[in-house]
Amino acid sequence: MPSPEIRPGDILRAMERNARTSPRFLARMVAVGYLLLMACGFDLFFVLPKLFIRSDAAATAANILAHEGLFLAGFATALVAVAAYLMITVLLYRLLEPVNRTLSLSAALFSLTGCIVQGVGAVFHYAPLLVLEDQTYLSAFQPGQRQALAMVFLNAYGAAYNISLVFFALYLVQIGYLVFRSTFLPRWLGVILMLGVGGLVFLYPPLARALLPGIMLSSVGELLLFLWLAVKGVDAERWHAQAAAAGLPE
Numbered sequence: 001m002p003s004p005e006i007r008p009g010d011i012l013r014a015m016e017r018n019a020r021t022s023p024r025f026l027a028r029m030v031a032v033g034y035l036l037l038m039a040c041g042f043d044l045f046f047v048l049p050k051l052f053i054r055s056d057a058a059a060t061a062a063n064i065l066a067h068e069g070l071f072l073a074g075f076a077t078a079l080v081a082v083a084a085y086l087m088i089t090v091l092l093y094r095l096l097e098p099v100n101r102t103l104s105l106s107a108a109l110f111s112l113t114g115c116i117v118q119g120v121g122a123v124f125h126y127a128p129l130l131v132l133e134d135q136t137y138l139s140a141f142q143p144g145q146r147q148a149l150a151m152v153f154l155n156a157y158g159a160a161y162n163i164s165l166v167f168f169a170l171y172l173v174q175i176g177y178l179v180f181r182s183t184f185l186p187r188w189l190g191v192i193l194m195l196g197v198g199g200l201v202f203l204y205p206p207l208a209r210a211l212l213p214g215i216m217l218s219s220v221g222e223l224l225l226f227l228w229l230a231v232k233g234v235d236a237e238r239w240h241a242q243a244a245a246a247g248l249p250e
Helices: 008-021 023-039 041-051 057-066 068-096 101-132 136-140 143-181 187-203 205-210 212-231 236-245
Strands: none
Touching: 023 041, 023 068, 023 212, 023 236, 041 057, 041 068, 057 068, 057 101, 057 143, 068 101, 068 143, 101 143, 143 187, 143 205, 143 212, 187 205, 187 212, 205 212
C-alpha cells in the first residue's frame, strides 16, 4: 500500500502545532533567546568600553577608526540583541498567556516599545563612522567638529539605551507578577524578576549613574529565569491545566 504523500506545508503546520502546544518547547526557546542575548553583550561590555573614552572625543574617534571592524562587529551584535529580545518577548507572551492573557499582552507591548527604542537608537551607534570617514562632503567640518559629532552620537545611543531600560523595567514587573501567579513556575522566581523595577531609576539619569552598581542586581531575575528554563523548564501538566482553566486554545 503506497504511503500517503507528505507535503512541506503539512510539516510546517505540524511544527506550528507542536510549538503552540508544547510549553517545554517554548521554555527551551526562551532560554536559547537569553543565551543569544548574553552573547551579544560583546558590544556593551567589551567593544564600547574599549573604544569609548568619555572625556576625550579625539581619542574616541581615533579608536573607532583604528578598530573599525571591531566597532562594526559591536554594532551588529547590538542589532542581534534587539532581535533576540523580540524573540524572548513573543515566546514569554505565549508561555505566560494562560496566567493572564491581558497582562501578558501588556508586558509584551512594553518590551516591544523598549526594543523599538533600542533599534532606533542603534542608528546613533553607527553614525560616528559616517562623520569620521574620509569623504569630500565632510570637508566643510573641521576634524575637531567631526570628532565632537561622533561623541554626541555615541552619547545619544547611550541615552536611547537607558530610555529603553525604563520600558524593560515595567516589562519585568509584569512578567514577574505573571510568574508569581503561575502554577508551572516557582513563585520565588517571580518575586526576583519584579526587582527589575529598579530600571525605573533611568527616568532620572543622575540617580541612575549614582546607583549603577546596585541597578545591575535588578537583572539577576532574568539570569535566574534563563537558568531555570534551560535546566528545569516548566511543569507542562500544570501549564495545560491553567490554559484550560483560562479557556485558551492549546
